[in-house]
Amino acid sequence: VTAPGLVSLVGAGPGDPELLTLRAVDRLQRADAVLYDALVDRASLRYAPRARWEFVGKRAGRPSIAQATIERLLIRRALRGERVVRLKSGDPFLFGRGGEEALALAAAGVPCEIVPGVSSALAGPALADIPVTHRGLSSSLVVVSGHAERAYAEVLGSLQPGAATVVVLMGLAARAHIAALLLARGWPAQTPAAVLLSASTAAAQRWTGALIDLRACALPDQHPGAPGLLVVGASVSIAAQLQSLREAAPQSAASQGG
């Protein structure tokens, strides 16, 4: 009987392969098989020279592979004794269905480990100069999914206006509804807001404006199919503050090569 291998549920980070962790790279290097998602940058796969790469992600307009099928694939490969990496966008335990996969693997007697990743809920805003907390502006963070309407309505419908920075992952299609919910709850119309597309990749795009204008933001329509997140809260204003300070400072980044 072959001893079962190991399945590593690995967070790939927001997209840029430089945001992989050292442990993620180690697991890729030793992998026999890598099952990866739609939002994972294929450049990450160069770290897995020995592995078979299997795409198990969803693509817009095409039927996605069922979760149960992914779990069966992971179990079958591990029971053959293989080292398997399940490479997930962001962090495997924040909207990554990592918990479901861990349960399925444990039930099948397959050893499994979690390798945390850089979540786009933090890295997306950070790479757009937006701290999700900032002394005097926001000291708490709320993360919801634009794909979980009942859940985000429950959170955003009860949360005190302005009490936290709100990040909405997979938030593009829901942006009009989210904005309406927050405005109805009493958030000021001029609350700073941002729409961030393809964070951390070469295709990254950002829009900042007021909560009241979030609905009309045209960026998602100009870049159809791009993944995106929303940020709402006072600390979004730091991005503009940084921008104007940099423009005002004579010896700024522009002279870096001088």
Added chain:
Amino acid sequence: VTAPGLVSLVGAGPGDPELLTLRAVDRLQRADAVLYDALVDRASLRYAPRARWEFVGKRAGRPSIAQATIERLLIRRALRGERVVRLKSGDPFLFGRGGEEALALAAAGVPCEIVPGVSSALAGPALADIPVTHRGLSSSLVVVSGHAERAYAEVLGSLQPGAATVVVLMGLAARAHIAALLLARGWPAQTPAAVLLSASTAAAQRWTGALIDLRACALPDQHPGAPGLLVVGASVSIAAQLQSLREAAPQSAASQGG
């Protein structure tokens, strides 16, 4: 005139150096100076062979270096043309004061970049087998700081009971108060809860139980000075489910070496 160097505000992750990102390691390798915090594992510094290492963190019972002093140090070194890494525990833009440092640097005309890190708000629970979201149990996440009482009281006092998984960073001293707030708001006494100490390090310790018992958890007193976080919400129960599945499965992790 020397062109200013570059300050990289780098997230070191929750502690374990294997959770550094590739970009963090690159910036450490090229650094002339590294200013690091109390919770950063010194093993991370082996990636900065050329750099002077300067400890600027807080230690229990000793006066900490003022934020303004840290900002002055960063600016002075960068204006000498040095490459400076400001190495922060977790992510620099989630309770990391990274926004304040970015503003001070921009005002001084010093180029600055953010290198996002793995936050202990996600990695802490993940490494303890706790997904912060899990289909059917929790689809939202709230992160607060136990050091920001007014802020967490505003969030936890308004949030609908059970609407999100609650993670409290720096939460040990506040645990009785947090538990009382949630119970008063209507969270069920038996809501699963966890206390996680020194997440991702060799000294890691965990306790899981019911919200009503959070106050009485003795773990923090048994490990004085250890950093810790709290997790409250239904998805905490996944850790126990995984544990019992692993114990029930005959060909489980224990036989991995066979």
